[in-house]
Amino acid sequence: MSSLNTKIQDVFNEPACENNQSKDVKARKKGCSKPLTPGAAAGGCAFDGAKIVLQPITDVAHLIHAPLACEGNSWDNRGTASSGPTLWRTSFTTDLTELDVVMGQGERKLFKAIREIKEAYAPPAIFVYSSCVTELIGDDIEAVCKRATEKFGLPVVPINAPGFVGSKNLGNKLAGEALLDHVIGTVEPDDTGLYDINILGEFNLSGEFWLVKPLLDRLGIRVRACIPGDARYLDVASSHRARAAMMVCSTALINLARKMEERWDIPFFEGSFYGITDTSEALRQIAGLLVNNGADPDLLDRTEALIAAEEAIAWKKLAAYRPWLQGKRVLLNTGGVKSWSVVHALMEIGIEIVGTSVKKSTVEDKERIKQILKDENHMFESMAPRELYAMLSEHKADIMLSGGRTQFIALKAKMPWLDINQERQHPYAGYDGMVELVRQIDLAIHNPIWRQVREPAPWDCQPAVKDEPPSTKCETGAVNAFKKLAGSMAADLGGC
Structure with a gap:
């Protein structure tokens, strides 16, 4: 645990982090992000963050030394893709039980799991992740990994990032430290070049x-x-x-x-x-x-x-979308690098940004946003779901770009929504990716379903008085659609 504390303090004092260096010594020791509330993962714990960074290494076996729930909650939670190996898609866990904890069988069970993976899959390496439970009971995964490396002749890398030590962002950095300590620099390539x-x-x-x-x-x-x-x-x-x-x-x-x-x-x-x-x-x-x-x-x-x-090819393709999207308003509820890079990308084709979240953004990210938007009023640290809903329902934006967790706010407001976070189904990077992003925004905004769902439902358009005719809005909207459907069904039945 002492070596883990040293790593955490080293990460907290990261000299390349402008946000960290702007704090005084006392504040710097508290870390680069808000501490977690006990019992609340606040978007992901340190274990989850380490898994996010390392699991896309596709030919490695990722072994979770923990009760089953830890692996179940973190497995395959990113939309990463592989051009070859699929071993990273296989879930490995020691599945510790209460009996294993009480009887002190954790380290023995871990060593056995490493041997089984080596014999069944022969991976180039095995990454072993600690968890809250195994760290609290004192299992020495570094010693087990060292012994397994010697015994089986393949790298077995300990990843010390139990969930309780901090946020997902801290876990990202602890994963980087593990690569520096145990992986990077261990193989000398024979094909180095200047490019x-x-x-x-x-x-x-x-x-x-x-x-x-x-x-x-x-x-x-x-x-x-x-x-x-x-x-x-x-x-x-x-x-x-x-x-x-x-x-x-x-x-x-x-x-x-x-x-x-x-x-x-x-x-x-x-x-x-x-x-x-x-x-x-x-x-x-x-x-x-x-x-x-x-x-x-x-x-x-x-x-x-x-x-x-x-650029010439991309701008030519984007020109077709400009008349449809010029002046459209986007609410961006994301963070990190996307908080400024996507903003810049959308403004290039005339889309207006009415707000962008900076919750997970660094000081440099925020400065870039200020330079791009020229107005700090469009930046918000966090916005409550009620405020997001009010902004959309009052039509202050034409579409919201966010992660899957907030999609239902837009859907409830009967407004278009597009996934911009890790669960997205379309790639948005590079020149072709920018064209695809604009295409998806165009499809989402101009989807005819939005006009239909905003119409009053037929049962909401019945006249209050028996002989009173329905309102013009209802007659020309949902009731017409309902009559058309009823007529079609009657024709089908008549044909039978």
Whole structure:
């Protein structure tokens, strides 16, 4: 537990975190996010955060040393995608029971589980996650993992991120520390080059990274490791030989980027692949870092040529949607990098942002939003469901972009909604992703179902007096639809 406390304090004092460094010493010790209320996960505990960061490493066996409920609540809760191995989709847990806890059988059961996974699946590595229960009863997973590594001849990596130590964001960073301590730098590649990069904090949601990687391939830039999206264990283990890195989500893995720069001299920048302008800027910065580290300066010219060609194609496709979406108002209830990157992307085609959440955003994220919107009144730390509903029901926005947990607020207000968080079904990164995002917004706003559900129901349009005719609104709306349906049914019955 003492080593875990040291790791937590190290993360809390992260020098690359502007939000953290702006605090005084006393406030800094409390961490980078609000403490959890006992019994409330507040969007995810540290264990959940560690699992989110590491599970997309697709060829690794992820073993949860905990009672069954821990794995059941966290398994497959992100829309990440794999281009090959599917082992990460298999759920492994030691399924501790009360008897195991009382009799002290936890460590023995863990070792047995590691052996069974090795014999049945032969993975390149096994990640072992501690939990609240196993940490409280004192199971030494580091000792068990060390012994299993020696016994079975494959890396068995301990992930010390029990849920009670903090929030999901803290778990993200503890997962990065585990990679630094046990994985990155353990394999020396034999194919290093001047055009190798790492992408950090990219989760390949709905296959988004596959829309960006072809652009890099055309420039001759190789992604040595995308951590964690669609990653392989050996790629992560040899990622210390990259020449540059891009940080996509700084709130998750800023400690990983900073320490890789210190240990292996890998410069990094924070960027976004959401939107035309941001995608182009990200490609420019990647090329610039590689040239500064020894790549041919010709890369800069080839990058500009690629950007010009891809932007022309994307803007031509987006021009078809501009007349339909110009002036439409969007309420964005998300956080992190999306709080500013999606804002910028939508404003590029004339969509108005009436509000964006900054609940999970860093100081840098908030500054970017201020520069883009030019109005702090459109930023809100958090908005109660009642306020979101009022804003939508009063038609102050034409659509809400958010995660699945708030979709029912929009549906109750009979307003369009589009999933922008990790559960989404469509990729929105890169040039093609931006076109897809605008297409989905257009489909959602102009779906004829909204006109229909806003009409009064037929049973609400009956005349108050027996011989009183129905109102014009009801007659021309739902009643007409009801009559049409009744006529169609009568015709069908007559035909029979």
